[in-house]
Amino acid sequence: MNRRHCLLSLAVCALSAQAPLTRAAEPKVVKIGFVAPLTGSVARVGKDLQYGAQLALDEENARSPTVGGAPVKFVLDVQDDQADPRVAMQVAQKLDDDGVVGVIGHYNSGCSIPASAVYHQASIAMITPGSTNPQLTKQGFRNVFRTMGHDGVGGVVAGRFVVEQVKARRIGIIDDSTAFGQGLADAFERGVKEAKGSIVRREFTSDKAVDFRPILTTLKGRNVDVIFFGGLDAQGAMVVKQMRSLGMQAQLFGAGALKSNAFLQIAGTAGEGTQDLEPGPALDKLPAAQEFGKRYKARFNQDVELYAPFAYDAALAMIKAIHDANSLDRKKIVDSLAKVTVTGVTGKIAFDPYGDLIKPPYTLFEVRQGQWKSVRTLGGEGGN
Known part of the structure; x- marks a missing residue:
């Protein structure tokens, strides 16, 4: 090998050695589960909820979030429970197997109640944006929360x-x-x-x-x-x-x-x-809700159907709990969520010892x- 080729090889090696030092670290994918009826008679409500949660994740990812000093990307793991309690338990187990750190869902109380037992066993934080049966939070599960008042x-x-x-x-x-x-x-x-x-x-x-x-x-x-x-x-x-x-x-x-x-x-x-x-409050009279509606339509090319703001706020609370815990550990997120306070589209989100919203408006x-x-x-x- 002549001197010219030797110097060229050394230069290539030097650049190769430096490349890993200058390349930005790829963000770690953090899965947050989402469950609602995405087929059947109330599928439009399920999609509305999904889009509300997705918008919160999109906006958070645009801020280049980190957890524990490392970059992360939040991804919604979307599942269809078909408004069927048996299917709800199956997809709850799937989300556990998928390694989600928390769940936004379910919509129907008849699905949320049995599925919550699966999440409880796995120490997965669950925030429902639509289930209002009081029995859901009377079970004594520390991991169960909701972003609207109960019936x-x-x-x-x-x-x-x-x-x-x-x-x-x-x-x-x-x-x-x-x-x-x-x-x-x-x-x-x-x-x-x-x-x-x-x-x-x-x-x-x-x-x-x-x-x-x-x-x-x-x-x-x-x-x-x-x-x-x-x-x-x-x-x-x-x-x-x-x-x-x-x-x-x-x-x-x-x-x-x-x-x-x-x-x-x-x-x-x-x-x-x-x-x-x-x-919830009168969203049609709240500037924050009106601005949310504009962002929602720009992102999904449709108007808010029903409960998207409550799903958005559920995702906000989940993300805030993760940041407050500064951890992806499920149990730490549950503990953090119990103490979280965040101002969302529907107002102040904070939970009582049962996981119910404090001072819910109607x-x-x-x-x-x-x-x-x-x-x-x-x-x-x-x-x-």
Whole structure:
């Protein structure tokens, strides 16, 4: 080898030796699970929740986050529980096997409750942005949290409101026999009784039913002036349409699941005057929520459907807990989440010892001229 070739080889070796020192370290992938129904009748709600959580992760990744001094990239591990409790437990186990450090989900209370036991055994922090059955956080699991008020509060508030403010005298109840619908109706009934109101009839259906006329005919015969529906938006819209087809003048009232674009599309003009007491503040009047809506639409080319802000805030709380713990250890994240405080789209996120939101607000919405309009906020730090 001549002198020229020798010098060239030495230069190449020197550059090769320096390359690893100048190349930026690749960020470690950190998986956060997400679970909701992404197929079936409420898939649109599941996708809305998914996009809310994804937006939070996208915005965090743009800040080049680090944990323990090392760069990380947060990735959403998305699973479909099909609103089926058995599938929910299966995907919960899959997320454990995937090595997620936390989970945003589930949507349906009937899925969240059994899945939470899987996460508890694996010490995985779980934040639901949509499950409101009180039983979820009554199990004593330290790893379970939620970013909206539960039905044990909201249902009672709704029951008292219908008696004291709506002045309903003869109230009928229909629930869909799910953990969500039945639990909500139970709480509503308790609120009515606390306010000394009168429930003249309670009826039961299923979350697959489409014909409510036999039940409505019975309630019509009891001269009800308000019907409370414990169930989801699409069925609630069918209930109100069939009420009008039977000539019923009673008002339909919900608590936590009627307010959606789908309800407006299905119910049409029959939905006018329907009221729904939703967990959370009046997002249509909050600048932070309006700005969120713009960012959401720019990213996903669609408007917020229903609960995306609560999923966004759940992801914010999870990320904040990871940073506060400065660790990817599951148990440390659970401990950190119990003490986390963060201001999100829906307001202040902080949890009580059970994992429930502290001072949760509820907002009354009414369908006016074909649109959901906020009327007043009850409870919370700034509510009436």
